[in-house]
Amino acid sequence: MMRSDPGTILYPAHGNLYLNITNRCTCSCKFCIKNFTDGVYGYNLILSREPEVDEVIDKLRRCDLSKYNEVVFTGLGEPLTRLDDVLIITRWLKAHGLHVRIDTIGHALLQYPNRDVAYELKKAGINAISISLNAHDKKTYDWLVQPGKYTNAYDSMQEFARDIVKQDMELTFTILTLPQVDIEKCRNKADEIGAAFRIRGYGGPDLQE
Numbered sequence: 001m002m003r004s005d006p007g008t009i010l011y012p013a014h015g016n017l018y019l020n021i022t023n024r025c026t027c028s029c030k031f032c033i034k035n036f037t038d039g040v041y042g043y044n045l046i047l048s049r050e051p052e053v054d055e056v057i058d059k060l061r062r063c064d065l066s067k068y069n070e071v072v073f074t075g076l077g078e079p080l081t082r083l084d085d086v087l088i089i090t091r092w093l094k095a096h097g098l099h100v101r102i103d104t105i106g107h108a109l110l111q112y113p114n115r116d117v118a119y120e121l122k123k124a125g126i127n128a129i130s131i132s133l134n135a136h137d138k139k140t141y142d143w144l145v146q147p148g149k150y151t152n153a154y155d156s157m158q159e160f161a162r163d164i165v166k167q168d169m170e171l172t173f174t175i176l177t178l179p180q181v182d183i184e185k186c187r188n189k190a191d192e193i194g195a196a197f198r199i200r201g202y203g204g205p206d207l208q209e
């Protein structure tokens, strides 16, 4: 049965324009808002289908992009699941003078073991990457993020982060204020890798051990 609401692809918030181009993901985070609701800021982010690249660019073309600080690939899914499409859309955005960021879980080296993803993102013009560090150690990470077949996701995510720094893109690690997460250890990890560090408030239900 067709959903009557096809889902939101572009949505403004905080002076930025956010792109929600997929609901696919490489993990199943216990804190994911998909578990509790269908979107943010009143936008339904559950897509009835993934939009084609041309559809996304057409929607962007109809926006007054000059009012936004940056365009951010984020939403209810992992944007780099559509790496090639992200690269195409990014090139279009850069040709229109925009600052572009990707919010990612950071499993790109596992998704694309034969590609230099950081280099490709840099070459396309990505300015900044925000990676969900999520935890201070592998045990907590695996419990919280549930990366399934990616048994070395925690180490691989940090390797990808190092690649981002080497490519001279702005990198931020984010964590949520969860009782299971050691904030200071996470902050030290960000310092060690050369990432900025951002703590986001968690407002969902308690997560059971």
Ligand code: SF4
Residues within 6 Å of the ligand: 025, 026, 027, 028, 029, 031, 032, 033, 034, 075, 076, 077, 078, 105
């Ligand atoms: S990476 Fe993001 S979209 Fe994917 S399961 Fe985790 S919180 Fe949800």
